[in-house]
Amino acid sequence: MSGLKKIAVLVKQVPATENVKINPETGVMMREGLSVEVNPLDLHAIEEAVRLKEKFPDILVTAVTMGPPSADKAVRYAIAMGCDEGVVLTDRAFAGSDTLATARALSAALKKLGSFDLILSGERATDGETGQVGPSVGSLLGLPVLTYVSKLSVGADKLDIERAVEGGHEKLSSPFPALAVVIKEINSPRLCTLGGKLKGRKSDIKILSFADLDIPKENVGLSGSPTKVVKVRYPQVTRKGKKLSAAEDFDGAVGELLKVLNDNRVEVNA
Ligand SMILES: Cc1cc2nc3c(=O)[nH]c(=O)nc-3n(C[C@H](O)[C@H](O)[C@H](O)COP(=O)(O)OP(=O)(O)OC[C@H]3O[C@@H](n4cnc5c(N)ncnc54)[C@H](O)[C@@H]3O)c2cc1C
DSSP states (O other), X not given: OOSOOEEEEEOOEXXXXXXXXXXXXXXXXXXXTOOEEEOTTHHHHHHHHHHHHHHSTTOEEEEEEESSGGGHHHHHHHHHHTOSEEEEEOOGGGTTOOHHHHHHHHHHHHHHHOOOSEEEEOSOOTTTOOOOHHHHHHHHTTOOEEEEEEEEEEOSSEEEEEEEETTEEEEEEEESSEEEEEOGGGOXXXXXXXXXXXXXXXXXXXXXXGGGXXXXXXXXXXXXXXXXXXXXXXXXXXXXXXXXXXXXXXXXXXXXXXXXXXXTTOOOOO
């Protein structure tokens, strides 16, 4: 018997590359033309929600994302993994939102969608990488925020978790509702089945726009974002590399390598 009835999973669509460029004028990431994927760390949050649903079939799992209309692919993927439904929060009014404005919009959407007993988020997004959105959503909703969750089990009226701390793990309990930020240690995300993929593709995705939320316009978008990007600089690579080709002159290349190591006072024991 579990006290859990509704779970929301926060899922972000991110560029499928580590080479995200920043617009030096606006300080905003340039996402145009990049192929996208579900934030890899969010797959662990989805997996945990689906495992809870498998254990307690009455649970309804809703995947929620904020992004452009095409971010529906992220929630469709979550459905393909086993979530019940997906919601995309999308509107020009949200463009330029920083982590606080994103969290304001997401928390207002979650309120609108009904009362969730548990909200799961990934540890951080691989593009923005702040790790702020999950805890901010929990805090804005006035929920207990459980971070670095590496194990989670549910009882009739509480959550029992383990969280990774320096040098070990800490055990905690929390009442529902709560927000848990999971880390990748918690599980191994499953691959989608063909049936799951078909369900994800065919599902009706609920779209929420700014007008659906009860928040002032000045709380979202660029103007509602207190983060000011002052300057963006790329690190200068000052090290010079040299390639030694051993294919044509093995002894010469090894000799040159030994000389470099010797010049840099690296001891070599042959
Ligand atoms: C001035 C400024 C302008 C910006 N303008 C834009 C813009 O126009 N468009 C844009 O896409 N980004 C924009 N960004 C980036 C945007 O703020 C971040 O991508 C976003 O707030 C998430 O932060 P993060 O990537 O650090 O996520 P993290 O805090 O690292 O994410 C942690 C977890 O929170 C959840 N989460 C995070 N974001 C979302 C989401 N969108 N939907 C659902 N769950 C989520 C996921 O579970 C994720 O694993 C801007 C940033 C700044 C500073």
